[in-house]
Amino acid sequence: MMRSSVLFSNRYRLAAVSWGAVCLMLAITLAWLWPRATVNSSVLALLPHQVLGQAPEALQQGFLQRLDGQMVWLISPGDAASPAAAAWWLARLQAMPALKQVQGPISAQQQQAWGTFAWQHRNNLIDPATRARLAQGGAAQADWVLAQLYSAFAGVSSQEITHDPLMLVRGAQLALQKNASQLTLRDGWLMSTDSAGRPWYFIHGELANNAFNMQQSHQLVQQLTALETQLQQRYPTARVVTRGTVLFSDYASQQARHDVSTLGVATVAGVLLLVFAVFRSLRPLALCALSVGVGALAGTTITLLCFGELHLMTLVMSLSIVGISADYTLYYLTERLIHGGQVSARQSLHKVLPALLLALSTTVLAYLIMLWAPFPALRQLAVFASSGLIAACLTVVCWYPGLVRGLPVRPVPATFLLARWLAAWRRNRTVKFGLPGLVLVLTVIGLATLKVNDDVAQLQALPQPLLHQDRLVTALTGQRADQTWFMVYGASAQQTLQRLEALAPHLQQARQEKWLSDYRLLPLASLQRQQQDAALLQQAAPAVMARLRAAGVQVSEPELTPEPVTVPAWLASPQSEGWRLLWLSLADGRSGVLVPVSGVNNSAALARLADSLPGVSWIDRKSTFDQLFGTYRLLLSGLLAAAVAVIALSYVLRLGFRAGLISIIPSLLSLGAGLAALSFGGHSLNLFSMLALILVLGIGINYTLFFSNPRATPVTSLLAILLAMTTTLLTLGMLVFSSTQAISSFGIVLCSGIFTAFLLAPLALPSSKRTPS
Amino acid sequence: MRKRLLAALALVSLHAHAVTLDDLQQRFASQPVVRADFTQLREIKGMAQPLKSSGHLLVAQDKGLWWQQAQPFPLTLVLDDNRMVQVINGQPPQIITAASNPQMFQFNHLLRALFQADRQVLAANFAIDFVDQGQGRWRIQLTPKVSPLDKLFTRITLQGAAFLEQIDLSDKQGDGTHIVLSHQQLEPKTLTDDEKQRFVF
Numbered sequence: 001m002m003r004s005s006v007l008f009s010n011r012y013r014l015a016a017v018s019w020g021a022v023c024l025m026l027a028i029t030l031a032w033l034w035p036r037a038t039v040n041s042s043v044l045a046l047l048p049h050q051v052l053g054q055a056p057e058a059l060q061q062g063f064l065q066r067l068d069g070q071m072v073w074l075i076s077p078g079d080a081a082s083p084a085a086a087a088w089w090l091a092r093l094q095a096m097p098a099l100k101q102v103q104g105p106i107s108a109q110q111q112q113a114w115g116t117f118a119w120q121h122r123n124n125l126i127d128p129a130t131r132a133r134l135a136q137g138g139a140a141q142a143d144w145v146l147a148q149l150y151s152a153f154a155g156v157s158s159q160e161i162t163h164d165p166l167m168l169v170r171g172a173q174l175a176l177q178k179n180a181s182q183l184t185l186r187d188g189w190l191m192s193t194d195s196a197g198r199p200w201y202f203i204h205g206e207l208a209n210n211a212f213n214m215q216q217s218h219q220l221v222q223q224l225t226a227l228e229t230q231l232q233q234r235y236p237t238a239r240v241v242t243r244g245t246v247l248f249s250d251y252a253s254q255q256a257r258h259d260v261s262t263l264g265v266a267t268v269a270g271v272l273l274l275v276f277a278v279f280r281s282l283r284p285l286a287l288c289a290l291s292v293g294v295g296a297l298a299g300t301t302i303t304l305l306c307f308g309e310l311h312l313m314t315l316v317m318s319l320s321i322v323g324i325s326a327d328y329t330l331y332y333l334t335e336r337l338i339h340g341g342q343v344s345a346r347q348s349l350h351k352v353l354p355a356l357l358l359a360l361s362t363t364v365l366a367y368l369i370m371l372w373a374p375f376p377a378l379r380q381l382a383v384f385a386s387s388g389l390i391a392a393c394l395t396v397v398c399w400y401p402g403l404v405r406g407l408p409v410r411p412v413p414a415t416f417l418l419a420r421w422l423a424a425w426r427r428n429r430t431v432k433f434g435l436p437g438l439v440l441v442l443t444v445i446g447l448a449t450l451k452v453n454d455d456v457a458q459l460q461a462l463p464q465p466l467l468h469q470d471r472l473v474t475a476l477t478g479q480r481a482d483q484t485w486f487m488v489y490g491a492s493a494q495q496t497l498q499r500l501e502a503l504a505p506h507l508q509q510a511r512q513e514k515w516l517s518d519y520r521l522l523p524l525a526s527l528q529r530q531q532q533d534a535a536l537l538q539q540a541a542p543a544v545m546a547r548l549r550a551a552g553v554q555v556s557e558p559e560l561t562p563e564p565v566t567v568p569a570w571l572a573s574p575q576s577e578g579w580r581l582l583w584l585s586l587a588d589g590r591s592g593v594l595v596p597v598s599g600v601n602n603s604a605a606l607a608r609l610a611d612s613l614p615g616v617s618w619i620d621r622k623s624t625f626d627q628l629f630g631t632y633r634l635l636l637s638g639l640l641a642a643a644v645a646v647i648a649l650s651y652v653l654r655l656g657f658r659a660g661l662i663s664i665i666p667s668l669l670s671l672g673a674g675l676a677a678l679s680f681g682g683h684s685l686n687l688f689s690m691l692a693l694i695l696v697l698g699i700g701i702n703y704t705l706f707f708s709n710p711r712a713t714p715v716t717s718l719l720a721i722l723l724a725m726t727t728t729l730l731t732l733g734m735l736v737f738s739s740t741q742a743i744s745s746f747g748i749v750l751c752s753g754i755f756t757a758f759l760l761a762p763l764a765l766p767s768s769k770r771t772p773s
Numbered sequence: 774m775r776k777r778l779l780a781a782l783a784l785v786s787l788h789a790h791a792v793t794l795d796d797l798q799q800r801f802a803s804q805p806v807v808r809a810d811f812t813q814l815r816e817i818k819g820m821a822q823p824l825k826s827s828g829h830l831l832v833a834q835d836k837g838l839w840w841q842q843a844q845p846f847p848l849t850l851v852l853d854d855n856r857m858v859q860v861i862n863g864q865p866p867q868i869i870t871a872a873s874n875p876q877m878f879q880f881n882h883l884l885r886a887l888f889q890a891d892r893q894v895l896a897a898n899f900a901i902d903f904v905d906q907g908q909g910r911w912r913i914q915l916t917p918k919v920s921p922l923d924k925l926f927t928r929i930t931l932q933g934a935a936f937l938e939q940i941d942l943s944d945k946q947g948d949g950t951h952i953v954l955s956h957q958q959l960e961p962k963t964l965t966d967d968e969k970q971r972f973v974f
Contacts (some may be wrong), residue, residue: 129852131869140864143846143861143862143864144861144864145847146846146861147859147861148826149815149817150813150815150824150826150842151846152813152815152940152942152950152952153947155925155944155945156817157817157944157946157948158817158818158819158820158946159819159946161817161820163820186919187919551845551846552822552824552845553820553824554820554821668804
């Protein structure tokens with residue numbers, strides 16, 4: 001006895017010291033990792049990587065980053081047109097280190113350089129309409145040239161017709177104009193006029209730093225806001241509208257920060273008050289804080305080790321979930337509170353250990369199911385929560401028997417009420433059948449009215465002013481933020497261009513089918529196509545010239561020597577102004593080009609079109625995400641059903657058929673009640689509510705298991721569960737008040753489910769047979 | 774006494790006949806449909822002979838402008854509120870909409886403004902110099918004040934009396950276009966079915 005006790009004591013000391021060493025290592029690792037880690041707040045990072053189809057990952061990321069780095073400003077001076085306010089704004093933007101490539105007016109020099117390049121390479125920059133006319137022979141092109149010549153408003157000069165008798169430059173220019181947005185050129189500025197007649201001047205730029213750094217984003221947004229105030233002081237009638245992903249991501253991260261600080265503070269205060277009320281001692285508070293702290297430490301460190309970064313949303317949700325780890329401390333402390341007088345600290349641990357480990361393993365398993373989700377943030381959440389919970393539990397097991405020495409022993413508060421509650425479950429048929437029956441009725445009503453909505457927009461609660469600005473920019477420029485593109489890619493720049501040319505006729509057809517209303521094709525042909533064009537020109541030129549001469553237009557022979565345009569040369573020229581964004585080449589030559597598409601009617605048909613062509617993928621971020629949400633919601637439903645079946649089976653095997661089935665009822669009804677509450681609250685079912693249900697199942701089982709622990713007394717279990725439930729509601733309940741709908745519906749399902757699980761847990765009381773009623 | 778009265782009346786009527794741009798606009802506004810023939814002479818510097826073309830045109834206030842060149846080759850141009858259509862020699866019509874090319878569309882509004890003496894559109898784009906030439910004749914000189922018009926034209930001159938009779942465009946490059954309208958008809962005041970078809974594409 002003595003020997004084994006010493007042995008046990010040694011083993012215990014070893015465990016405590018080892019765990020201390022592990023914690024120290026975690027702390028050191030975190031201290032090293034933290035300054036190097038990024039806290040990611042991009043909503044994009046929450047979403048799966050594979051949404052861009054088969055295209056090379058590096059191209060996808062390159063494009064996404066570039067698109068997210070775009071900024072557009074429209075500045076209106078008031079009712080009268082004057083670029084002064086816009087010029088003032090431009091100068092301020094150009095001075096900001098957070099921005100690069102800020103551009104406003106187009107200088108006469110730039111316009112001239114544009115013309116020079118267009119003329120020099122006219123034989124190689126053939127537009128589709130000219131190509132079609134040339135393909136019909138020279139007559140069609142000649143008619144077109146004549147029509148331009150005779151038109152009083154076309155402004156063809158003798159210089160133009162002498163230097164470019166086939167009017168190839170003019171054709172290419174008209175094609176580009178057709179592609180242009182709603183913006184017109186005035187005093188060198190791109191500008192637009194709104195419905196009230198106010199002129200708006202266009203400025204665009206990029207973020208100097210592509211990485212989404214919360215701090216920098218927030219600084220930039222603040223600087224821009226301050227600048228707007230200055231602008232309005234200087235030009236009282238002036239107005240500015242801005243478009244940029246950075247505005248939305250900054251809003252999201254500020255929102256999350258707000259959630260963390262206010263909800264976090266409220267949560268901690270609530271838990272502390274509750275624990276103090278029950279134990280009337282400060283030490284349990286310190287112990288709760290210690291286990292939660294160690295949990296948070298381990299969660300943060302291990303998540304950073306696995307992913308190299310932390311998503312802000314992970315941090316918000318994980319910290320609340322790790323708060324659940326206070327349950328373990330509470331369960332142990334409750335045991336000590338009641339039985340501390342009779343048994344030693346280690347004996348108490350021995351008593352609660354099976355239930356504790358069973359509870360930990362089921363909960364951790366429930367979280368690990370989230371690793372299945374394709375969303376990086378959810379995987380982070382799974383890793384964070386499970387490692388945090390394990391660490392918190394180990395802290396209780398390894399350290400607390402030593403730390404609780406001398407903790408006051410008091411009678412259970414409100415023993416009388418708790419005992420009556422348990423007795424009611426045994427004797428009162430109204431409670432035993434009525435309560436589950438009532439929950440069942442509510443569940444059925446709730447499920448009947450439950451709506452499903454996989455809209456990804458729920459991830460973000462977007463503020464009206466930002467949406468309003470975005471709509472205004474769309475109306476003024478005609479450039480939508482539709483986020484729908486074809487991405488064409490190839491092993492080389494030329495292969496990419498050839499694939500783009502193969503896609504073009506399909507796009508035209510898609511427009512006829514009304515699958516889309518418009519698209520923008522890069523106005524550059526592959527070298528292969530340029531060669532074909534040169535041959536076409538040689539063939540058609542004599543006929544064009546003959547017809548022009550017959551009409552009395554005397555011009556010299558056209559110069560038809562090709563001057564092939566390569567991608568790098570084009571990108572370096574002023575011709576690619578406004579198009580460069582759409583082209584991306586990697587160091588190894590692999591290239592990609594985006595074809596922006598607007599007015600999509602049939603995303604599925606466009607996806608099929610992309611699948612049928614090599615090197616083309618269809619990108620419809622929102623629709624793809626919505627689809628993924630739906631798919632994974634179904635997948636999780638399946639997993640949940642499987643988990644319930646396995647748990648039911650284990651109950652039946654352990655407790656027998658009848659008692660086993662009765663024991664699964666609280667779990668089933670807690671899931672149903674969670675969904676019913678969602679429906680009554682006017683929310684709809686989505687992926688996030690499914691994730692909450694998995695947690696409800698995991699936590700609900702804890703309660704059943706605490707109750708069915710044969711070594712514990714029912715009243716102790718009830719008190720521990722009551723405390724655990726209250727702290728859980730205090731921590732996760734705060735999520736209900738989040739301004740992000742997804743998080744708030746997550747909180748609603750969790751709270752109502754867990755409360756129901758608590759309410760119905762006595763249904764699984766094993767002692768009903770033993771204790772005579 | 775009678776002579777005096779007549780003289781006074783003549784004086785009054787003479788004053789009443791001093792034309793203003795507003796009068797002109799009012800007069801043109803009371804002409805819902807104008808049909809006319811045109812001859813156009815386009816002189817391009819460095820080209821031996823001017824390009825001469827002729828045909829018919831129709832301006833309907835509620836429909837737009839229909840310009841049909843018959844000589845030396847057929848070409849039809851139709852401008853309405855939101856489209857610009859050009860048909861050459863039986864080729865498929867080229868349609869430009871206000872949404873697809875607003876820059877080009879400025880010309881559309883301008884052309885119609887020229888034919889209808891739309892003061893608002895003209896004043897937005899040009900410095901206007903209106904000259905009453907006596908006997909009901911008038912001349913308007915328009916100097917472009919916004920781009921891209923100022924890149925194309927140095928001056929646009931309109932002349933006429935009861936109708937718009939002549940349009941002269943002088944290009945920035947020193948080229949010029951001279952359009953003469955004749956055989957103006959105001960009747961019938963509405964478009965015939967045949968004429969309505971000209972605006973359908």
